[in-house]
Amino acid sequence: MDKSKILVVDDESRMRKLVNDFLSRAGYTVLEAGDGMQALEVYASDKSIALIILDVMMPGLNGWDTLESIREMSSVPVIMLTARSEEQDELRGFKLGVDEYITKPFSPRILVARVDAVLRRSASTQSEQHDIGGIVIDKSAHRVTVDGREIDLSFKEFELLVYFVENQGIALSRETILNNVWNYNYFGDSRTIDTHVKKLRSKLGEKGDYIHTVWGMGYKFEAVR
Amino acid sequence: MDKSKILVVDDESRMRKLVNDFLSRAGYTVLEAGDGMQALEVYASDKSIALIILDVMMPGLNGWDTLESIREMSSVPVIMLTARSEEQDELRGFKLGVDEYITKPFSPRILVARVDAVLRRSASTQSEQHDIGGIVIDKSAHRVTVDGREIDLSFKEFELLVYFVENQGIALSRETILNNVWNYNYFGDSRTIDTHVKKLRSKLGEKGDYIHTVWGMGYKFEAVR
DNA sequence: TATTGAGTGAACGTTCTGTGAAAACTATAG
DNA sequence: CTATAGTTTTCACAGAACGTTCACTCAATA
DSSP states (O other): OOOEEEEOOOOOOHHHHHHHHHHHHHTEEEEEEHHHHHHHHHHHHHHTTTTTEESSSOOOOHHHHHHHHHHHHHHEEEEEEESSSSOOOOHHHHTTOOOOEEEEEEEEHHHHHHHHHHHHHHHOOOOOOEEETTTEEETTEEEEEEEEEOOOOHHHHHHHHHHHHHTOOOOOOHHHHHHSSSSOOOOOOOOOHHHHHHHHHTTTTTGGGGEEEETTTTEEOSOOO | OOOOOOEEEOOOOOHHHHHHHHHHHHEEEEEEESHHHHHHHHHHHHHTOOOEEEESSHHHHSSHHHHHHHHHOOOHHHHHEESSSOOOOOHHHHHHTOEEEEEEOOHHHHHHHHHHHHHHHHOOOOOEEEEEETEEEEETEEEEETTEEEEEEOOOHHHHHHHHTTTTOOOEEHHHHHHHHTTTTOOOOOOOOHHHHHHHHHTGGGGGGGGEEETTEEEESSSOO
């Protein structure tokens, strides 16, 4: 399968770059537009774009107006970026066929997960499930079973485990983990990861040592002892 | 099974588009007509249409007159779209074989559910019924029994329960629930869901904990403790 | 052995959920 | 049209679950 093309529309270049980074790393091809007009031009000249991520609050053509114009030419999937404080104009969104909302600030993991989900949905209707060495993760049900036994994970623990599993065999620094599982504007102590790892390990029982410590570096998930 | 073809008749293009969107996403093929005359033409030239959704209030031929003409050529299933204020001419509808009414505003869930129901009914004479772990839901009778004992649910409680049951095992955010169970133009507090969940849980008795809280996320229905 | 990093349990502050009651809204009957 | 009962929504508070930090201990490296 080839990489899907995604158009990111935001007036803040910092935000565009950020989203671009995350999506590029997730294997997508990313195009950027700094305002609504530019977005329309870009999309008009390249209808192979699979998904558009639209910031709501922009000078000139705002996200909604831009979307309205886009809808005149296509029903391409759209994700709206909103600030927490901004009211989500759900009615408008619904009518215009918004597929998802992402509230700033968001974690890269969530961004990528939503993008994946929307693209998957637009392709087919399939439920995402991982199964690694006896650990079964059902993302849609937000459920994890170890050797058939369901275990109870908190939100962050779940997010962290999913991140580990989706990056099996790769040594991940605390920095990297923080950047991907936590919000991009998180500035806390990276040792908080240790605490979550501890809890994860204990909740995973004997499968807990699939989470390997890479001394002086970080952690690595691998389904072996 | 191939997609059923549905003809949507409404003078407001926005409304047509909206209904089209919802139904397309649900996997139906949608045709549109902007007035009664056009509807008659479209239907006359394509009798493979499985269902017609008719707005009552239209300039020119109104919904009723249009339906009358349609009935001269076919007994195709029909759903009438009415505004809350408009009186539902039930007698007339009954005589003309109206299958369902949908009152504006409606939620996507209701639209798709009614369409599904009508088409299913028109295919076989089966009444829609769920039976999950002792909870029996008769959708057409709008009745719920728990371990054989009938319980009394309000409209919203019923809708919510049905939505949960039809999405078993999936963690549903409040956002998602609001979008699907409430009207598309609902702007309220998502905590209202908590209140309904509370009442549902208590009315379901010990089966109440089939509704699981997914902390930091939403709720999930699962017929286990 | 000295130094640096990791494991751990407890404590704290934060965020989210459960809940009852009040308010707003609807439908119904008089 | 008004009163009334029932339903839905909002609100505020209490309590639970969670995320984070900290101080300490233990382990790895050189």
